[in-house]
Amino acid sequence: QVKLLQSGAALVKPGASVKMSCKASGYTFTDYWVSWVKQSHGKSLEWIGEIYPNSGATNFNEKFKGKATLTVDKSTSTAYMELSRLTSEDSAIYYCTREGGSSDFDYWGQGVMVTVSS
Amino acid sequence: DVLMTQTPVSLPVSLGGQVSISCRSSQSLVHSDGNTYLHWYLQKPGQSPQLLIYRVSNRFSGVPDRFSGSGSGTDFTLKISRVEPEDLGVYYCLQSTHFPWTFGGGTKLELK
Numbered sequence: 001q002v003k004l005l006q007s008g009a010a011l012v013k014p015g016a017s018v019k020m021s022c023k024a025s026g027y028t029f030t031d032y033w034v035s036w037v038k039q040s041h042g043k044s045l046e047w048i049g050e051i052y053p054n055s056g057a058t059n060f061n062e063k064f065k066g067k068a069t070l071t072v073d074k075s076t077s078t079a080y081m082e083l084s085r086l087t088s089e090d091s092a093i094y095y096c097t098r099e100g101g102s103s104d105f106d107y108w109g110q111g112v113m114v115t116v117s118s
Numbered sequence: 119d120v121l122m123t124q125t126p127v128s129l130p131v132s133l134g135g136q137v138s139i140s141c142r143s144s145q146s147l148v149h150s151d152g153n154t155y156l157h158w159y160l161q162k163p164g165q166s167p168q169l170l171i172y173r174v175s176n177r178f179s180g181v182p183d184r185f186s187g188s189g190s191g192t193d194f195t196l197k198i199s200r201v202e203p204e205d206l207g208v209y210y211c212l213q214s215t216h217f218p219w220t221f222g223g224g225t226k227l228e229l230k
Contacts, residue, residue, distance in 0.1 A: 035219075045167065045210060045221040061218035095166055102173045103214035104157040108166040 002026040004096050004109035011115045012086055019082040020112045022096030029077035030054040033099040036070065036081050039111075040092045050099065051079060086116045120144050120213055124222035130230040131201050139225045141194045141211035148191065148215070155214040158187055158196045161224075162207040170209075171196065201227075 007021040022034065036048040049060035051070040058070050067090075069082040083090055093111040100106035121144040131137050147154045158171040169178045171187035174194060184205075186197045198205055206229065211222040 044223045045212075047219040047221070059217060063218070100169075100172065102153070102157070102176075103155050103219075104169055104172040104178075105159075105167070105212070106169050106172070106178065108168070111166055 002098065002107045004098060004107055006094075006096055006109035006112045009113040009115070011117065013118055014087055014116055016086055017082055017084045018086060018114055019080055020094060020114075022079040022081075022109050024077045024079070024098070027098070029072075030074060033103075034070075034072070034079040035097045035099055035105060036068065037095045037097060037105070038064075038092050039095065048081070048094075053077075053079065083114070086114075088116050090114060091116045119218055120147075120216050120220050122211055122213055122220050122222035124209075124211060124225050126225060127223070128226045128228065130228055132230050133201055133203065135201050136197070136199045137201060137227065138198075139196045139209050139211075139227075141189075141196070141222050143192045143194075143213055145216070146191050147194075147213050154190065156187075156189070156194050157212045157214065158185075159210045159212065160205070160207050161210065162204075165207075167210060198227075 003025045005023045010018045012018045030053045033050045033052050035050040038046045048064045051058045053072040071080045093113050095111045096109040097105035098107040123142045125140045147156050156174050159167040161167040175187045184199045208224045208226050
């Protein structure tokens with residue numbers, strides 16, 4: 001069965017960077033786009049961007065350009081997202097998702113809680 | 119960006135009852151390929167969102183037929199009949215027709 005296993009929670013200082021992982025299993029990793037979604041506390045969901053593991057091609061929400069960097073390691077079927085120059089506004093839960101055939105997000109990771117605090 | 123407006127924000131329901139959630143977009147969600155990329159999700163407390171309906175009216179694998187989606191253009195509806203306890207949570211619509219993809223603000227389904 002399809003699974004997306006994300007790395008653990010992170011506590012980081014303002015101005016620092018954080019890199020999180022999303023390990024895929026149960027399907028051919030290189031055949032599906034992987035998207036990342038942000039959920040600030042008690043709020044709705046924001047699409048950050050997507051990456052196609054086969055080619056490394058990416059698309060971003062303009063709001064997150066310069067903030068998020070997406071990469072993959074095909075050898076381990078793992079997608080990564082790095083967030084830079086962190087502020088309190090970046091404190092949130094971050095989900096990785098697989099994009100199904102209809103550009104829907106059909107499977108989700110369990111989420112990574114990032115807390116930015118000194 | 120396409121603005122997705124969900125109503126109501128909060129929806130009290132009795133178990134066994136029927137409810138409808140509306141999702142309106144600020145522009146048509148019909149893609150140049152003819153498809154409409156409007157999807158519905160449920161986020162239960164403490165969990166990740168889960169896909170219920172994709173492309174307006176198609177139930178995802180394992181989703182009971184109590185859930186149905188309809189609509190076109192800019193106006194979409196999710197209907198839940200015979201509400202069960204596991205249906206409680208926050209419902210979101212998502213459009214993936216126009217970049218950047220955007221979610222609605224959410225509708226919280228809760229017991230009366």
